[in-house]
Amino acid sequence: AQSVTQLGSHVSVSEGALVLLRCNYSSSVPPYLFWYVQYPNQGLQLLLKYTTGATLVKGINGFEAEFKKSETSFHLTKPSAHMSDAAEYFCAVSDGGGFKTIFGAGTRLFVKA
Amino acid sequence: EAQVTQNPRYLITVTGKKLTVTCSQNMNHEYMSWYRQDPGLGLRQIYYSMNVEVTDKGDVPEGYKVSRKEKRNFPLILESPSPNQTSLYFCASRPGDRSNQPQHFGDGTRLSIL
Numbered sequence: 001a002q003s004v005t006q007l008g009s010h011v012s013v014s015e016g017a018l019v020l021l022r023c024n025y026s027s028s029v030p031p032y033l034f035w036y037v038q039y040p041n042q043g044l045q046l047l048l049k050y051t052t053g054a055t056l057v058k059g060i061n062g063f064e065a066e067f068k069k070s071e072t073s074f075h076l077t078k079p080s081a082h083m084s085d086a087a088e089y090f091c092a093v094s095d096g097g098g099f100k101t102i103f104g105a106g107t108r109l110f111v112k113a
Numbered sequence: 114e115a116q117v118t119q120n121p122r123y124l125i126t127v128t129g130k131k132l133t134v135t136c137s138q139n140m141n142h143e144y145m146s147w148y149r150q151d152p153g154l155g156l157r158q159i160y161y162s163m164n165v166e167v168t169d170k171g172d173v174p175e176g177y178k179v180s181r182k183e184k185r186n187f188p189l190i191l192e193s194p195s196p197n198q199t200s201l202y203f204c205a206s207r208p209g210d211r212s213n214q215p216q217h218f219g220d221g222t223r224l225s226i227l
Contacts, residue, residue: 009153032213043117043203043218044156051213090155094213099144099163100171101216103156 002027004093006104014112019063019078021107023091026072033074034092034101035065044090050074061085086111115140119204119219126194127227134189134222136204144207145187146171146216147179149200156203162187194226 007022025031032051036044048059055067061084065076074091088108094101117138126132138145146161148171158171162181176198178190187206191198201223205216 004155006155034215036215036218041220043220044205044216045218046215049213049215092156099161099169100158101146102158103148105153105155 002031002093002100002102004091004102004104006089006091006107008107009105010108010110012110012112013081015083016080019076019081019085019109021076021089021091021109023065023074023076023104024072025074025091025093027093031093033065033067034094035059035063035074035076036090036092036103038088038090038106040087047076047089081109081111083111083113085109115217117204117206117217117219119202119222121222122220123223125225125227128195129193132191132194132224134191134202134204134224136187136189136219137185138187138204138206138217139185140206140208140217141184142206142208142217143184144209144216145181146205147177147187147189148203148205149173149198150203150221151200159189159202191224194224196226199224199226 003026005024034049035047050067058064091104143164147159148156157173160179162168204219207214207216
């Protein structure tokens with residue numbers, strides 16, 4: 001069965017600092033991996049996805065993530081945090097043949113001025 | 114504009130009073146899904162639909178019904194709502210039956226059941 005673990009329900013960084021949000025997954029088949037962002041009172045928006053090919057994936061707003069199969073990880077990073085990055089971030093996994101997507105519990109990012 | 118539209122956005126109701134949350138998408142997507150979001154639990158899938166007249170249970174289907182009579186619409190029905198169904202609900206859609214495609218989400222429906 002698939003599962004997703006996001007380490008840290010809350011992460012706080014200073015503006016300009018590195019953002020690192022952790023995601024580990026388990027899947028019995030090669031996974032498709034996603035990061036979504038949720039701003040207050042809105043639905044989820046896709047930040048980036050990994051399906052096949054290059055393991056370093058670049059997304060919107062300067063975010064990127066690296067798929068590491070050996071570590072079953074898909075951590076999200078951004079070199080320099082901006083106040084507008086404050087939101088909740090969800091890691092998700094779906095398998096190649098199924099119809100379900102499993103979401104992590106989410107990490108709320110706070111950005112301090 | 115490509116979008117998933119949910120109605121209502123907010124609803125306060127009482128135990129046992131049937132309610133329907135509507136979901137409509139204008140992207141001609143085959144796949145649609147309902148999730149509930151609860152603090153500390155992330156999003157959990159309630160039901161999904163691969164196409165018209167094809168629906169299946171997700172991880173938390175108890176107490177919910179769905180129907181898919183038209184491609185664009187996927188309503189969520191609570192026949193006899195209970196307080197444990199108080200939550201934030203999201204409808205989502207994606208193209209085809211390929212789970213490597215990201216989902217497009219509505220803005221959510223916040224249900225409070227007293």
